[in-house]
Amino acid sequence: MTDTIDEQVNQYKTMIDQRLGQVFDAETINPRLKQAMRYSLTVGGKRVRPILMLLTAEAFGTDIEKVLPVALALECVHTYSLIHDDLPAMDDDDYRRGELTNHKKFDEATAILAGDALLTYSFQLISEAKGLTADEKVHALKRLSEVSGPSGMVGGQMYDLSYEDTNITLNQLEQVHDLKTGQLLIYALEMGAFLSHQPLEVVDAMKRAAAAIGLTFQIQDDILDIIGDEQALGKKVGSDVLNDKSTYPKLLGLEGAKKEKQKFVDETKHQLELTGVLNTNLAQFVISLSDRFS
Amino acid sequence: MTDTIDEQVNQYKTMIDQRLGQVFDAETINPRLKQAMRYSLTVGGKRVRPILMLLTAEAFGTDIEKVLPVALALECVHTYSLIHDDLPAMDDDDYRRGELTNHKKFDEATAILAGDALLTYSFQLISEAKGLTADEKVHALKRLSEVSGPSGMVGGQMYDLSYEDTNITLNQLEQVHDLKTGQLLIYALEMGAFLSHQPLEVVDAMKRAAAAIGLTFQIQDDILDIIGDEQALGKKVGSDVLNDKSTYPKLLGLEGAKKEKQKFVDETKHQLELTGVLNTNLAQFVISLSDRFS
Structure with a gap:
């Protein structure tokens, strides 16, 4: 990234962190529940999803304040999914981002409720957003429930769990990542474009770009798990191999995975070019993330 | 209940059961997840909340079809809350309504995800409802997130867990029941009135009526736990006493609890009279439920 983009992204991240730190201050909430919700919401995280939404709005010349509540809601949904995924009945993780997971810091019941609460609150955030019309809110709420619900993210986690210890095809692997x-990520770019009053074909191209970005990131993670540097990635190198997890390198070989990744990088650029946003901070941020460590 | 009301309520219940049985048929959902969602949604239940919403709409002369999607969404939220409350980390129940709980029928991970999915899907149901304006949808979605989120139902469950094995005051007991x-129940009557274009003071009176109804039902359950008949209630008599749970009879004595219940029955009638719906199926249904077995 150039310094200017770096600076802009950091400015957005600071804004997002700050707003997330205050997001339900005014609400009357059981103190322990509030503490548990706040813990996972502020424990760290790169804020990639909300940053992408703000950068998309910026690319189309839209006021950041307009999309910010929707971006915060998206991060609440992402955070809830991490809390529930970490539970003993799911991935059973004790640490995330170097800190205790929610159920280790509090307890399992509190973690389940904190996740439920963050999910529910995300819909409240959008329904109360200033600067959106009722039609915009309804569409943002409808799409949020679709991308995060049984046909979206929750369904992806169910597939992921059901594929444990089985050999899956490339199509199945792609489906898991698309849903989970x-x-x-699609929601981030889609809403950035939709709330900027872009025509349907532009919104659709942004959704295709986001889908390609998601698979790029995933393949890159898989590759880094093999060749990466432990410190840079923040987890033990080779853990996928140790867990015998289905990955792109496992299905395609290392060189095959690199080629597959390049295919999605090219697709991302193509879609961003179609929508005329290839020379924006958004495109440069996305491309820089696709090239990290490789 | 008179035969006519009985018949009307049964007709609504059949309609609700039927719609819930088809509610996400058209959605592409992981088969196991869909099965788990469907299991808890159709395993039984008196459908008190959606029936109350339909009866409220009926009392104000509104087309039932208009409010039905919101009533179904409410039952989805209620069902998700039961699935999560039954989990080992929460109340750890193996049976509900005489059938295996979701995590016993499937497994814990699936039950967590089925709950998450039903909660998320409830917002989709309202956002896609035909016959509601965008403004009506936004308000229905906003209020659903409020009543079921951290300041509402989820908060109530957190208080309930934190009060286990402690002596609480009458005010604390009332707060738990109000939230949990x-x-x-407030949402049921409130939305029935709001979607019937009733003025704010009528909507508010219906909310007060619903709050009183909720406490009436709760005190009645507490009383029945002591004096009731096992078969009629479907759970072991005296289980509250065995579990040393805080109840109205424990705090007020049996006679005191009966008086407290009567206070809320009177309050319900008063509020329903204020709104001019005392001579409706709604009022008769509510009053008949308040008098069951006693």
Whole structure:
């Protein structure tokens, strides 16, 4: 990234962190529940999804304040999904981002409720957003429920769990990633464009770009798990191999995975070019993320 | 209940059961997840909340079809809350309504996801409802997130868990019930009135009526736990006493609890009279439920 983009992205991240730190201050909430919700919401995270939404709005010349509540709602949904995924019945993780997971910091019941609460609150955030018309809110709420619900993210987690210890095809692997992580990324770019009053074909191209971005990130993570540097990635290198997890390198070989990744990088650029946003901070941020460590 | 009301309520219940049985048929959902969602949604239940919403709409002369999607969404939220409350980390129940709980029928991870999915899907149902304006949808979605989220039902469950094995005051007991069960009942009557274009003071009176109804039902359950008949209630008599749970009879004595219940029955009638719906199926249904077995 150039310094200017770096600076802009950091400015957005600071704004998002700050707003997330205050997001339900005014609400009357059981203190322990509020503490648990706040803990996972502010424990860290790169804020990639909300940053992407703000950068998309910026690319189309839209006021950041307009889309910010929707971006915060998206991060609340992402955070809830991490809390529930970490639970003993799911991935059973004790640490995330170097800190205790919610159920280790509090307890399992509190973690389940904190996740439920963050999910529910995300819909409240959008329904109360200033600067959106009722029609915009309804569409943002409808799409949020679709991308995060049974046909989206929750469905992806169910597929992921059901594929444990089985050999899956490339199509199945792609479906898991599309549902489990792709759909929320799609929402980020889609809403950035939709709330900027872009025509349907532009919104659709942004959704295709986001889908390609999601798969790029995933393949890159898989590759880094093999060749990466432990410190840079923040997790033990080779853990996928140790867990015998289905990955792109496992299905395609390392060189095949690199080629597959390049295919999605090219697709991303193509879609961003179609919508005329290739020379924006958004495009440069996305491309820089696709090239990290490789 | 008179035969006519009985018949009307049964007709609504059949309609609700039927719609819930088809509610996400058209959606592409992981088969196991869909099965788990469907299981808890159709395993039984008196459908008190959606019936109350339909009866409220009927009392104000509104087409039932208009409010039905919102009533179904409310039952989805109620069902998700039961699935999560039954989890081992929460109340750890193996049976509900004489059938296996979701995590016993499937497994814990699936039950967590089925709950998440039903909660998320409830917002989709309202956002896609035909016959509602965008403004009506936004308000229905906003209020659903409020009554079921951290300041509502989820908060109530957190208080309930934190009060286990402690002596609480009457005010604390009332707060738990208001949040944990009262808020969804409030939503039922509130939305029935709001979607019938009733003025704010009528909507508010219906909310007060619903709050009183919720506490009436709760005190009645507490009383029945002591004096009731096992078969009629479907759970072991005296289980509250065995679990040393805080109840109205424990705090007020049996006679005191009966008086407290009568206070809320009177309050319900008063509020329904204020709104001019005392001579409706709604009022008769509510009053008949308040008098069951006693």
